[in-house]
Amino acid sequence: MSNDDTRKEIKVLIAGAGIAGLSTAIALGRLATDTPGLHFDVQLYDKATELREIGASIALSPNGLRTLERLGVDDALADDVSYRGPAALPMIYHHWKTNEVVSADRFVDVPDRKHQTARFHRGHLHSTLLGHVPRETIHLRKAVESVVVRDDDAANGVGGGGGGGGGTVTLLFQDGTSATGDVLIGADGLRSKVRRTFVPGHTLHHTGRTWIRSTFDASLIRDIPNLPADSAHWWGPRYTFFASRLGRNMYTTVGNYDPEDLPGRRGHGEFRWDQEGDVNFFRDLYADWNPVVKALADATPHVRMYPNLAGEPLESWVFEKRVTLVGDAAHTHGGAHAAGGSLALDDAWALYLSLKHVLSSSTIDDDDDDESDKTFGSEEFERAFTLYENTRRPHTTRLVESVLATKAAAVVPSTDEELREKMNNRPNMTWLTEHDVEATFAKVLENEMGNNVVEDDDARQVERESVIFDIREATTIMGIPGSESVLDTTTESAVMVK
Numbered sequence: 001m002s003n004d005d006t007r008k009e010i011k012v013l014i015a016g017a018g019i020a021g022l023s024t025a026i027a028l029g030r031l032a033t034d035t036p037g038l039h040f041d042v043q044l045y046d047k048a049t050e051l052r053e054i055g056a057s058i059a060l061s062p063n064g065l066r067t068l069e070r071l072g073v074d075d076a077l078a079d080d081v082s083y084r085g086p087a088a089l090p091m092i093y094h095h096w097k098t099n100e101v102v103s104a105d106r107f108v109d110v111p112d113r114k115h116q117t118a119r120f121h122r123g124h125l126h127s128t129l130l131g132h133v134p135r136e137t138i139h140l141r142k143a144v145e146s147v148v149v150r151d152d153d154a155a156n157g158v159g160g161g162g163g164g165g166g167g168t169v170t171l172l173f174q175d176g177t178s179a180t181g182d183v184l185i186g187a188d189g190l191r192s193k194v195r196r197t198f199v200p201g202h203t204l205h206h207t208g209r210t211w212i213r214s215t216f217d218a219s220l221i222r223d224i225p226n227l228p229a230d231s232a233h234w235w236g237p238r239y240t241f242f243a244s245r246l247g248r249n250m251y252t253t254v255g256n257y258d259p260e261d262l263p264g265r266r267g268h269g270e271f272r273w274d275q276e277g278d279v280n281f282f283r284d285l286y287a288d289w290n291p292v293v294k295a296l297a298d299a300t301p302h303v304r305m306y307p308n309l310a311g312e313p314l315e316s317w318v319f320e321k322r323v324t325l326v327g328d329a330a331h332t333h334g335g336a337h338a339a340g341g342s343l344a345l346d347d348a349w350a351l352y353l354s355l356k357h358v359l360s361s362s363t364i365d366d367d368d369d370d371e372s373d374k375t376f377g378s379e380e381f382e383r384a385f386t387l388y389e390n391t392r393r394p395h396t397t398r399l400v401e402s403v404l405a406t407k408a409a410a411v412v413p414s415t416d417e418e419l420r421e422k423m424n425n426r427p428n429m430t431w432l433t434e435h436d437v438e439a440t441f442a443k444v445l446e447n448e449m450g451n452n453v454v455e456d457d458d459a460r461q462v463e464r465e466s467v468i469f470d471i472r473e474a475t476t477i478m479g480i481p482g483s484e485s486v487l488d489t490t491t492e493s494a495v496m497v498k
């Protein structure tokens, strides 16, 4: 086997430097440390002109926070960067009109407060992740247009990182330039061009929900009477309203509506993602809600619009042996259940575990003419990516399918009792928020080795003690009085972004 030293370098291209792309880069940096004798040259390409996140909030659940810690991004767990409310509950649900607490979620197995649901300004989380990625490896104004994969023979002379067994993958950018490497991780979000190259028929649909979001200085809501200290989710006639403190003295308000409900009214129609919205339209939507929500909407200084899109689960996440996807590019669930940031982090960790496992059983040819050396080429990449896919795709497919089913089966309660019943019987999402990516990877690995021990980890978690409890327990824990007033109302949508 003849190889030169360059075979020890694996050039990894990452399309997209959002949460998924940055956390993947951090994970691969860790992999380089863990596998002496192997060098990863990781390069990120993003279409953005500057490195910043949209001005919205993001919640990370225990699974994502635990993964941040594994990635070594401890600074994102610090109390000043995000907000965790005093009740130590993941979410508290209030009645739209009375403001009473109807129900709440609670943690099943999250004893450490730093792993309990935390709410960030997206820019703060993003910049913390950025601090762990060498700036010179991030290339801006590089909008991916498509991808070309060359097999071993055709790639002779093309020149990737040299570690891919001869084959290469090339990103073609809108500006006419390109970048070539051994493998490609598509982290270019919901409208991924990498995904489109390999699954051109995949489409996205409006979920019937458009989100209206704002982040602003918390001083603006300081004087609102009866404002809950904890993050709060109000469920109302047709829409919901979410509000929370964030880290670094920021605050967020989030509303939503279905454009189909409002023909002829302001706000009807499609918006571009992150387009500036009309704050008066937002205030009008909540004008007859309880005084706390109304005051929050009135205090909101500006809003931006986020039409929510989702698409069917993909049948495969591995393309041409050397390309895979992470984050929203891989699982097109939209903003459902505020899960995407945490899922992206877990994707990065599963990819790290898979590559580490395959690398550790595939030593690199060190040019010492020892025939027992093995190369790390397209077969090994494919094996690692398949392990990764088997760890992540079933889990995220369950979410995407539930999002699409929720939309199809959306029932609008016709009485206040039905609304309360719906609030109390909302789906238990612990299988998502406390998912253990490492345990799932271990089972996939054992299965690969023929032990057939993989059980449905998600199902097991759902069978655990119920995490939903009613107003009596909620008020006991939080000392929040329930209101006596009950009005007729309707609501919908178990799909939420917070």
Ligand SMILES: Cc1cc2nc3c(=O)[nH]c(=O)nc-3n(C[C@H](O)[C@H](O)[C@H](O)COP(=O)(O)OP(=O)(O)OC[C@H]3O[C@@H](n4cnc5c(N)ncnc54)[C@H](O)[C@@H]3O)c2cc1C
Pocket (backbone or CB within 6 Å): 015, 016, 017, 018, 019, 020, 021, 045, 046, 047, 048, 057, 058, 059, 060, 142, 143, 144, 145, 187, 188, 189, 190, 191, 192, 193, 211, 306, 308, 326, 327, 328, 329, 334, 335, 336, 337, 338, 339, 340, 341, 342, 343, 344, 497, 498
């Ligand atoms: C309205 C809304 C609210 C949400 N709220 C939450 C929440 O509270 N909690 C939560 O966990 N998740 C939330 N999510 C989901 C979460 O934001 C994403 O799932 C998460 O950020 C995953 O990020 P990503 O890196 O995969 O994609 P993105 O964050 O979209 O990043 C993709 C990156 O790729 C770049 N890019 C895109 N196209 C190209 C291209 N052609 N070429 C090069 N670069 C490109 C973009 O500039 C961007 O930097 C929400 C989503 C929505 C829609």
